[in-house]
Amino acid sequence: MSYKKFTEYYDEIVRWGEYSLDDEVAMIWEFIEEFWNGENSILEYACWSWVIAWELQKKWYEVYGIDMSISMLEKARKNMGEKNCKIWDMTTYQSERKYDCVLCNYNSICHLTSWEEWQACMRSAHNNLKPGGLFIFDINTVWEFENITRDFAQFYNIWEDTVCLEMQKNKWLFEWIVKMFIKNESGSYDCKIEKIPELSFEINAIQWELEKIWFRNLHLEDFHKGKVDEESERVYFIAEKI
Ligand SMILES: C[S@@+](CC[C@H](N)C(=O)[O-])C[C@H]1O[C@@H](n2cnc3c(N)ncnc32)[C@H](O)[C@@H]1O
Numbered sequence: 001m002s003y004k005k006f007t008e009y010y011d012e013i014v015r016w017g018e019y020s021l022d023d024e025v026a027m028i029w030e031f032i033e034e035f036w037n038g039e040n041s042i043l044e045y046a047c048w049s050w051v052i053a054w055e056l057q058k059k060w061y062e063v064y065g066i067d068m069s070i071s072m073l074e075k076a077r078k079n080m081g082e083k084n085c086k087i088w089d090m091t092t093y094q095s096e097r098k099y100d101c102v103l104c105n106y107n108s109i110c111h112l113t114s115w116e117e118w119q120a121c122m123r124s125a126h127n128n129l130k131p132g133g134l135f136i137f138d139i140n141t142v143w144e145f146e147n148i149t150r151d152f153a154q155f156y157n158i159w160e161d162t163v164c165l166e167m168q169k170n171k172w173l174f175e176w177i178v179k180m181f182i183k184n185e186s187g188s189y190d191c192k193i194e195k196i197p198e199l200s201f202e203i204n205a206i207q208w209e210l211e212k213i214w215f216r217n218l219h220l221e222d223f224h225k226g227k228v229d230e231e232s233e234r235v236y237f238i239a240e241k242i
Contacts, residue, residue: 006178006194007071011051012158013165014106024105025055027223028136031238032061032101035219036134043099043128045090045121045137046108050076056103066093091120098130104137107234110145110198113173118201122213129241135215136238138223142200144233145174162189173197203230206237215239 003010015021032040040061044053047065049072057063066088067073076085090104091112102125112118125135140148148167156163160183168175176196181189203220210218216239223234 003069003072003196004194005180005182005192006163006196007049007069007075009156009158009161009163009180011049013156013163015051021051021055025052027221027236028052028056028103028105029059031136031219031221031236032134035217035238035240036100036132039100041097041099042101042103043095045093045102045104045125046106046111047076047085048072048106048108050085052103052105064099066090091117091124093124093128095128099128099133100130101134101136102128104135107138107140107198107200109137110140110200111196113197113199115201118199118206119209119213122209122215126213126215126241131241133241134238135210135241136236138234138236139200139206140198140234141230141232142202143231145169145198145200147233149174170197173199203228203232203235210237210239214242216242 042056042061042063044063044065047053047067050065053063053065065076065085068087068089070087073085073087109118109121112121129135145167149169153164153166162181164179166177168177176198178194178196180192182192184190207218219238220228221236222228222232223236226232228235
């Protein structure tokens with residue numbers, strides 16, 4: 001698993017910019033309210049430190065989560081208690097119960113680095129939903145990853161450390177290069193580097209796959225509230241299990 005030391009900085013960086021955690025949660029909440037009016041049990045794939053789930057459960061949702069990162073789940077368990085969070089792979093997870101919603105937020109599906117894994121994740125979500133339940137996930141588009149690869153290097157000062165994020169393309173994979181300059185006891189800096197591979201696909205291909213797996217009533221939403229097309233940066237998919 002590629003998230004190790006970076007785990008400590010991730011929440012600070014991801015919710016740093018102009019879009020707050022509140023905006024993101026409000027958007028997910030709107031999707032659930034608009035497209036589903038049943039009971040509200042949510043299974044979050046790639047639940048991370050429980051940051052989204054924590055907000056959603058304030059709205060009376062019953063939330064469960066799985067993630068592959070042990071260090072993240074330790075954080076999540078501190079917040080949510082052991083029984084609600086499991087270490088599991090979202091491409092194979094088969095729950096004993098069915099949920100109203102499977103959520104996979106913040107381009108977590110892009111962490112799956114082959115089309116076969118994406119297909120497996122969609123099938124797993126389908127299996128874990130009640131009929132009529134919603135699979136909600138978002139992607140960074142290929143367009144966005146290509147842009148980041150060309151133009152992007154960002155520095156974040158967090159506590160006494162500095163984190164630099166860049167992306168490079170390695171054949172068909174996009175790879176975050178995370179350089180962390182960590183202040184040590186003598187006042188100088190140690191540098192740690194982690195690489196996080198990601199992958200994306202054309203919106204149409206994802207759409208067709210969802211329909212093939214027996215999802216219907218597909219809605220696409222641009223995170224920035226614009227038109228959805230291949231030049232969108234971040235796109236949410238909301239699909240209903242038949
Ligand atoms: C972008 S972070 C998660 C962000 C979180 N969902 C949020 O909204 O802030 C991506 C997460 O995907 C998890 N992950 C990657 N591959 C996974 C897999 N096959 N199954 C479950 N979790 C996975 C990583 O451990 C990491 O916690």
